[in-house]
Amino acid sequence: MKQRDLLNKTWRLIRRYNRYIKVGLISLIALIIAMLPNEVFGIEGLTDIQQRVIAIFLWAACMWIIEAVPAWTTSLLIIVIMLLTISDSGVSLLVNGYDKSELLSYKVIMNTFANPTVMLFMGGFILALVASKSGVDVSMARAMLKPFGSNPRVVLFGFMLVTAVFSMFVSNTATAAMMLTFLAPVLRQLPPSEKGTAALALAIPIGANIGGLATPIGTPPNGIALQYINDVDGLNLGIDFGEWTLIMTPLMLAILIISWLYLSLRYPFTAKKVNLTIIGGAKKGWRTYVIYGTLAVTILLWMFEKVTGINSYVVALFPIGVFALTRIIKSSDLKDIDWACLWMVAGGFALGEGMSKTGLAAALVNTIPFDTWPALIVMIGGGLICWLLSQFISNSAATALMVPIMVAVGSGMGPSLGIYGGIGTLLIGVAMSASFAMSLPISTPPNAIAYSTGLIKTSQMFRTGMTIGIISLVLGYLLIISIGKSGYFG
Numbered sequence: 001m002k003q004r005d006l007l008n009k010t011w012r013l014i015r016r017y018n019r020y021i022k023v024g025l026i027s028l029i030a031l032i033i034a035m036l037p038n039e040v041f042g043i044e045g046l047t048d049i050q051q052r053v054i055a056i057f058l059w060a061a062c063m064w065i066i067e068a069v070p071a072w073t074t075s076l077l078i079i080v081i082m083l084l085t086i087s088d089s090g091v092s093l094l095v096n097g098y099d100k101s102e103l104l105s106y107k108v109i110m111n112t113f114a115n116p117t118v119m120l121f122m123g124g125f126i127l128a129l130v131a132s133k134s135g136v137d138v139s140m141a142r143a144m145l146k147p148f149g150s151n152p153r154v155v156l157f158g159f160m161l162v163t164a165v166f167s168m169f170v171s172n173t174a175t176a177a178m179m180l181t182f183l184a185p186v187l188r189q190l191p192p193s194e195k196g197t198a199a200l201a202l203a204i205p206i207g208a209n210i211g212g213l214a215t216p217i218g219t220p221p222n223g224i225a226l227q228y229i230n231d232v233d234g235l236n237l238g239i240d241f242g243e244w245t246l247i248m249t250p251l252m253l254a255i256l257i258i259s260w261l262y263l264s265l266r267y268p269f270t271a272k273k274v275n276l277t278i279i280g281g282a283k284k285g286w287r288t289y290v291i292y293g294t295l296a297v298t299i300l301l302w303m304f305e306k307v308t309g310i311n312s313y314v315v316a317l318f319p320i321g322v323f324a325l326t327r328i329i330k331s332s333d334l335k336d337i338d339w340a341c342l343w344m345v346a347g348g349f350a351l352g353e354g355m356s357k358t359g360l361a362a363a364l365v366n367t368i369p370f371d372t373w374p375a376l377i378v379m380i381g382g383g384l385i386c387w388l389l390s391q392f393i394s395n396s397a398a399t400a401l402m403v404p405i406m407v408a409v410g411s412g413m414g415p416s417l418g419i420y421g422g423i424g425t426l427l428i429g430v431a432m433s434a435s436f437a438m439s440l441p442i443s444t445p446p447n448a449i450a451y452s453t454g455l456i457k458t459s460q461m462f463r464t465g466m467t468i469g470i471i472s473l474v475l476g477y478l479l480i481i482s483i484g485k486s487g488y489f490g
Contacts, residue, residue, distance in 0.1 A: 022068040030059035043367045049086050049102045050360040056081055057351060057401075064397035071394045072340035075347020082109050082350055086358065104357050112349040116313035117227040118342050123316025124217035125337045127295060128170040130323055132178075133333065136291050137166070139281040141182060148276075152196055152269035155276060157260045159183060160203045164211030164256055168218045168245075169299070171338060172208035176446035179204045180453065185277050187455070196269035201455040202464055205438060205446035206259050210472070213435045214252040215245050215302075216312065220345050221399035225431035227349065228403055229424050234356070237424050240305040241312035248432075251479050255472050262467060287328055294322045341396065348400025352407070361408040370412030378413065379426055380477060382406050383433035387473065390437030395444065399434045406430055421484020428480050436472040439465030 034055035038046045041054065056078060063074040082104065084090050089106035112118075131137040141162055148158030159179060166175040183200060190197055212219030216226050226244065229237050282288045301308060301315040323329040355361045370378075382402060389398035410423035417426065437443050439462050441451035447465075450456055 019068050022066055023063070026059060026062045026066070026068070029062075030055045033058060043363050046363060047102055047358070049098060050358050050363060052086050053354040053358050053360050056085070056354065057404075060347070060351060061401055064393050064401065065389075067393065070340065071397050072343045072347075074397075075344045075350075075400075078347040079109060079112065079350045082354055086354065102358070104354065108353055108357060109350055112346040112353065113343075115227065115346060115349050116311075117223040117349070118346055120217055120313050120316045121220065121223060121342060121345065122337070123298070123319055124169060125171070125341075126320050126323060126329065127298065128174060129333060129336055130291055130319075130328055131170070131295070132174065134288060134291055134328070135280055135282040136288065136295075137170070137178060138278060141166070141178070142278040142281060145182070145276060145278070150273045150275055152271050152274050153264050155186065155274055156196070156199055156203055156263065156269075157256075159200065160207040160256050160260055163204055163207030164214070164252060167208045167211030168215045171341075172212050172219060173445035173449070175211070176204050176208040176449045179207070180449060182276075182278050186274050189274055190271055194270055195267045196271065197267075197455055198457075198460055199263040199267035199269070201450050201453055202263060202267075202461065203260075205444065205450040205461075206263075206464070206468060207256065208446035209435055209438045209444055210252055210255050210259070213255075213432060214249045216241050217316075219435055220341060220396040221431040221434040224345060224348055224396070224399045224403055225427040228352065228407055229427055234407070235423055239424070241302040241315075242305055245303065247479075247483065251476060254475060255468070258471055258475075259468050262464070266464070287326065290322065290326055290328065294319050344394065344396045345400070348396065348403070351400060352404040355404045355408065361404070361411065364408045365412035368412065370409050371414045371416060373409075373413065373416075375413060375416040375420055376481075378409060378417070379420060379429055379481070382409070382426060383429040383473065383477065386430045387433040387437050387469065390434045391439050391443050395434035395437060398437075399431055402430050403427055419485065420481055421487070425480050425484035429477060432476045432480070433473060436469045436476070437465075439469060 034052050036051070038048070038051060041051065043050075059081075060074055060078050063069065063077075064071055083106055085094050086104055087106040087109055088095070088100055088103045090103070095103055128137075131140075144162045144165065145155075145158050148154050159182075163175055163179045166179070180201075183204065187197060187200065212222070216222045222244070226239065229235050229239055282291075298315060298319050301310060301318065302312050305312055305315070320329075382405075386398050386402045389401070406426050407423060410417055410426045417423065438447055441448050441458065441461060443465065447461060451458070451461060
């Protein structure tokens with residue numbers, strides 16, 4: 001009896017301190033990796049600093065995958081650990097004796113907090129915050145849904161399309177929450193036996209997840225890939241906001257139509273009519289006109305970056321300046337910005353800086369014969385790995401892990417990858433694949449929100465998410481490989 005009580009007590013302690021045990025074990029493994037002899041890794045010329053980057057990378061990967069702490073916490077810790085262990089302002093015991101050229105500048109690491117892509121998302125978050133605070137988003141949703149009438153199948157498509165359009169510029173989590181609120185009165189009109197209820201509930205996360213694909217600010221993976229693609233010290237391909245949107249919007253619309261057809265056939269409606277009522281909206285006054293005008297000007301400047309000469313990162317600060325000057329946003333509103341997402345993205349960039357500026361990426365390229373790998377397999381394989389990872393962990397975390405690796409892989413493949421558009425195609429494929437991961441309630445926040453309504457079974461979400469995800473991967477890679485072959489991403 002005493003032995004059983006002891007076991008039960010031990011098990012309760014393990015469960016209680018489970019998170020700390022996981023963090024401790026992962027950190028211990030990373031520490032061991034950092035202290036192993038350089039020769040163990042089989043990378044010619046591997047330095048101690050590069051080995052520490054490997055340890056930090058593996059630590060981050062494990063932390064993101066098991067989610068012992070929130071993903072943003074891991075990203076923040078990445079930056080702190082890098083500053084202490086591999087920067088020119090690190091702990092003396094750890095960095096003294098190393099040549100300055102081996103260490104990263106602490107400014108380079110800290111600058112990831114103010115990376116242009118982070119500012120791009122900041123602008124998007126401010127737009128979303130102001131639209132929500134003022135009721136402009138409700139007015140826009142009402143106007144956009146009105147043309148879809150009362151036919152259930154048409155209303156279904158309307159919800160998917162409007163959700164996708166909002167997700168192009170607004171957080172997909174906020175969009176899903178808002179659209180499900182608008183959907184509630186429609187669902188109340190339908191009988192409990194109505195199969196179409198599941199279709200309507202699934203339409204929201206699908207629209208939110210796929211809609212984010214269409215713009216650089218639609219979802220963090222897009223911004224992460226674009227940062228590497230446009231890095232003036234790296235690929236420097238100069239793909240702007242408008243070009244990304246021009247390429248990805250037709251793909252997004254094609255996937256939405258296929259998803260709509262699938263949901264309509266899989267969960268057919270028996271009701272002949274539904275009435276849509278959306279309560280609330282924008283307040284009348286000069287502030288509302290300023291919001292509409294600023295939103296329109298910002299989007300136009302983003303779309304015509306090549307014409308105006310103002311890049312999308314600078315444009316992102318325009319609405320912040322206007323709303324601050326007109327006091328449409330106040331200091332108290334800043335707490336509502338998704339800082340967790342911004343820090344998540346910054347941590348991913350810090351990892352990339354660690355791999356490139358310490359020379360680890362180049363060492364990997366010289367050690368592993370990437371040029372002998374089949375280019376098509378590498379491209380599609382990278383996307384599949386990111387897609388699978390994103391089913392279980394944050395798509396931002398999955399992309400932050402995969403993109404630096406794929407940059408190193410792509411750099412070593414040479415002409416074999418060039419015929420498909422080069423590293424640009426490789427990275428866009430990875431980012432795109434992250435948006436297609438939506439098979440489980442834990443895959444994305446919109447999935448979790450939709451699942452919490454109780455209107456969807458896990459089996460329905462899994463079947464729908466896998467089907468649409470696989471179709472999306474096929475269509476997506478057909479598109480980017482075709483464009484890549486034309487030399488657009490080269």
